[in-house]
Amino acid sequence: MLKNYFKIAFRSFKKNKAYSAINIFGLAIGITSLIFILLFIQDELSYDKFHENKDRIYRVTGSYDRGEQKRVESALTTYQLGPQIDFQFPQVEKAVRISPNNNSNFLINGENIRQENIVFADSGFFDVFSFPLVEGDKKHLFKVANEAVLTQSTAQKMFGDVNPIGSVIEMDGIPITISGIMKDTPSNSHFSASMIISSETIHDQYPSWVRDNWSGTSHYTYILLDKNISPEVFEQELNKYWDSTFKEYGDLAQYAEFSLQPLSKIHLESNLVNEIQANGNLTYVYIFGAIGFIIVVIAAINYMNLATAQSLNRTKEVGIRKVLGAEKGHVKKQFLSESLLISTIAFVVALISVEIIIPFFNQITGKNIDVIFPNDLPLIFAIFASVLVIGLISGGYPSFWLSRLSIIRTLKSNSLGSNRGGELLKRGLVTLQFSISAIVLVSTILISKQIQFVQNKNLGINPEQVLVIPFQNSEIANRFTEIKEELIKESWVSSVTATNNPLPGRITNWRPYRTNGSDENLSVPTIVVHDDFIETIEAEISEGRNFSKDRISDRTNAYLINEAAARFLNLTNPVGSKLVGSTFTGNEWGSKDAEIIGVVKDFHFTSLHDEIQPVVFSLSSEQTTPLNNLAVRVRSEDFETAISGLERTWNTFSNGVPFEYSFLQDDISLLYDAEKKFLQLFSIFTTLAIIISCLGILGLVAFAVNQKMKEICIRKVLGADVVDIIWSFVKSYSQLIIISNLLAWPIAYVLMKDWLEDFAYRVPISGLEFVIAGSIIFLISIGTISLVAYKAALLNPVKSLKSE
Amino acid sequence: MIKLRNIDRYIDKRLQRNFILKGIDLDIAEGDFVSIMGPSGAGKSTLLNIIGFLDDANEGEYYFLDEPVHSLNEKQKSEYHRSYIGFVFQAYHLIDELTVYENIEMPLLYRKVKGSQRKSMVADMLDRFNIVAKKDLFPNQLSGGQQQLVGVARALIGSPKLILADEPTGNLHSDQSKEIMETFKKLNKEDGVTIIQVTHSDEMASYGDRVINLQDGAVTENNPYEEE
Ligand SMILES: Nc1ncnc2c1ncn2[C@@H]1O[C@H](COP(=O)(O)OP(=O)(O)OP(=O)(O)O)[C@@H](O)[C@H]1O
C-alpha cells in the first residue's frame, strides 16, 4: 500500500512540478539553515569541553580596586598567585600560570623566524589541560627552564620535515630546546597557541613589578581543583588567605578579590577586562537559536499552506478511494506519508547543500567545522527526527481535512468550493509568516545600522593613513629617536610618534594619582607617548595646550588628561592643576608631580561597547614605561611608497628582525569583528527567512490564481480590465501584509531595544526602520502577486475556458 | 437484500424544506437487475447514493442484508464498500495519476490481498475486458468507452454482491454501451450479482428485468416489465 501511496505522490509531484519544487526547496532551505545554526551552536557550546578534567578546571580571576569604589574585573592575576595556591592549598591538585606573547622572533638554524601566538606556561600545563602530545612525555616536560613544545604546524613551519625534538632555537638570545610536539590547538579552545614555552625560561626577563610586586596583573592562573571541593568554598578560603597574609599592608589586602570561573563558561559567559582571546557571546547563541527556530516555523507554515492549497486538487482522488473502501485512517495515513516523503527529500537536499556550503560557512564564522556526514550521526539523526516531526505537523492539517470530506461532495468535483475554516487558517498562517518576516527584517536593518554607526562614529581621532609598527624588542624600541629622525626626513611622512599602549587597545598601566589638596589616591590608566602623539592620531585639544617639543620641562613636568579623566578626578578647572603621579620603568618606581597643561577631547581607544575610560597622557622619559609601538602618519594614500620606505628604515635598525605593520583603520575595525561576523550570518539567515516566506506567498498566489482561472477568464470575457483582475488579488493580500506589520512592529521594537542596551553608544530607533521593512515586504510580495496575476490575466480566455 | 421504508431526503433552505426524495418504499432482492429511470432532477442519483451508503437519508429506515444501515459506523460502511458493493460512474472516476493496471488493482490494496494473488486477479480482469495491451496507459490516454471498461473492471475485481451504476453508459456510443450492458447481464445471470443502474435509455433498461420509475422524488411505477 505504501508503494501505491508513494507512486501516486511522485506522479502528482511530477504533474505539479513548480509547486513541488517550491515546496521541497522552501523546506530544504529551512532545514539547511537549521543545520548550520545547530552546527554553530554546537560548536559554541563545545568550547573547552575536550579537556578530560574540564569539570575541575577553573580560571582564577580578580576584581581590583581602582579607588573611588571603582573596581576592575580582570581575567589577569598576579604572577605570584599560581605558586602560592600550589604551595598553600593541598585541595588544588595543580595550578598553572599562562602568559601569551603575541609575537616573538626566533633564531632557527641561523634564520630569523617570527612566530605569533606563543604561550608561556608552568610545568603543570599538560596535566591540567588535555592538549594531546604527539611526541614528548608530559611527566618530564617543563621541569626545567628553556623548553618548548611546538604544535605540529609550527614544527612544520620551523623545521619542515625534520624531526625538531632536541633542536635548540634562540629567542632574544635565550636558547630553548624543543622537547615535545603537540597537536594543533583545536578551534574550540578559548585560547590558541602555536607553541608552549616553559615559564621558567623567561622568569628573569620579567620586570620586578611582575615578579615581586604582589599587586601586578600579568598572568592567567588556572587551577585543577580536587573533585570533593566545591569552588565556592575554595574561593572563600583563597580570599581569606589573601586578606590575612596581606593584612599588615592594608591597601593590598582589599586591593584584590579573587573568583573562580569554570573553564567551560569562559568562552560564552566571560566578558572581563584582558580576556586572553576574544570570546564568544551567549546572546548571539540565543539569537541564532531563535532564528533557527523562526526559519523552521516559517518553512513549516509554508509547507502547510501549500499542502493545504494543493490538497484541493486531490479531493476527487480521496472520494474515489473512499468509494473503493478506504477509511478515514487510510486517507490520513496516505497524506501524512506523502508529507513525510517530501520532508525526507527536502532533508536529503538540505544535507547535500550543507556539505557544499560548509567551507563558506567556516569562512564567515571563522570556525573549523568538518563535513558533517558521516561525522556527526547523532546530530543528523536528531535533525532528521525533527524534520519528520515538522512533516507530520505541517502535513497533519491537510490530511485531516481531506479525510473528513464527504464522498459525494468530492465526487461532484466542481461544487467543492472553498473550505472556510481552511481559508481562515491559511490567512492566519500567512499573516503570522509576514509578521515574523517583518520582525526579522526590522532587526536586520537596526543591527546593520548599529554596526555601521559603531564603525563610522567619530572616534575622536582620524585613523586613516596611520600605520602602526610594533617595536618587537627593547633594542629596537631604544633606538626610537634615531628611527624618528630618519623617518621625518622622508617627504611622505607627516608625523611620527610612539606609545607604550597598543593602538587601539584597552589602556592598562593603572597608576595612582592624587590631585591638589586631596589625600586620596585614584587609579587612572596611563599612556606614555612620545612627541607628536596628538598630531599623529589627530586628536583634539579642548582646553589648554599640547605637549611642546621646545619646552624641556614638559618631559617631566606636564600631563595631558582626557575629558573623562577630568570628570573622574573631579577637576572643574583642570588646566593648571597639579597632579601627583608616579612613573614606572618596569623595574623602578618614581614619582612625577606635574601640572596638567591641557585636556584632550575624549576619543575611543577600545570598541564602542565600552564607555570611554579616563586617561592620563605622560610624555616619555627615562623614568617612564618603555615605548612599544611606532605610529606614523603618512601624507598620501600612496601606501606602497610608505610601506617600502618604512621597511627600508626598519631594516637599518632592526638587526634582522622582520618588519611588521598594520593600518590603524584596520585594527579599529577588527574590534568589531565579532559584530561583523554576527551581522553577516544574521543577514544571510534573515534573507533566507524572507526568501522562504516569498516562496510560500508565490506558491499560494499561483495556486489561488489557478483555482480562479475560470473566474478570471469569464470576467475577462465579460470585459474586466487586466488591472481590475490583478487588483482583486493585490487587495486581499495587502490587508494581510498591513495587519501583520502592525503586529510585528511592537515585538521588533522590544527585541531591538534590548539588544542595543549592550552598547555604550547606540543608534536611536527612529521608526523609519519599521516603515522601510514594511515597504520591502510589501513590495516583494505585491510584486510577486502582481506578476502571477498578470500572467494569468493575459492568458487567452478561450483557450483556458476550453480546458476547464 | 435491500429494504427501503418511507425514505425521505430533503434539504432545508431557510424556512423552506426541499424534498429530493419523499416516502420511498423499495425492496430489491438478491440477484435482481434493476433500472432506475425518470426525468432529470427526479432524484435517481440521490437514491442510488443512499443505497450505496454514499449519502444518508433524513428519515425512514434502510436495511441492507437485514442490517439497519443507520446503525452502521463508518468502518463498517467502508468494509461493505470494500467487499460487497461495486460502483460504476457516468464520469468513470478513475484516478488520473494511476495506470489502468493500478486503477484496477486499487480495491485489492484496501482489502489487503497478497501481492501474487493481486497480480493474477488483475491479469484476469484485463483479460476478461480485453484491455491487456492498455494496462500501462493512464486514463487520459484512453477513449471514454475504454475508461468505462476499466471502471467496470475495477468495480468487479472485488467480486461484489451488488453493483451500483449511475448512468454507466451516459457518455458512450451505442456499441460501447452494449458491451458494458452485456457484461452486466452476464454477471447477473451467471454469477448472481445484484445490479442497480440508473439510465435514461429504454434500450439500456431492457437489459435488466425490472424498472423503477422516479418522478419528483417519488416512485411512480414499479416493475412494468413483470406486469406485461
Ligand atoms: N446538495 C444539494 N443541495 C441542493 N439540492 C440538491 C443537492 N443535491 C441534489 N439536489 C437536488 O436534488 C434533485 C435530485 O438530484 P439528483 O442528482 O438525484 O437527480 P437525478 O435524477 O440524478 O438527475 P440527472 O438525471 O440529471 O442526473 C435535483 O433537483 C437537485 O437540484
Ligand SMILES: [Mg+2]
Ligand atoms: Mg444523476
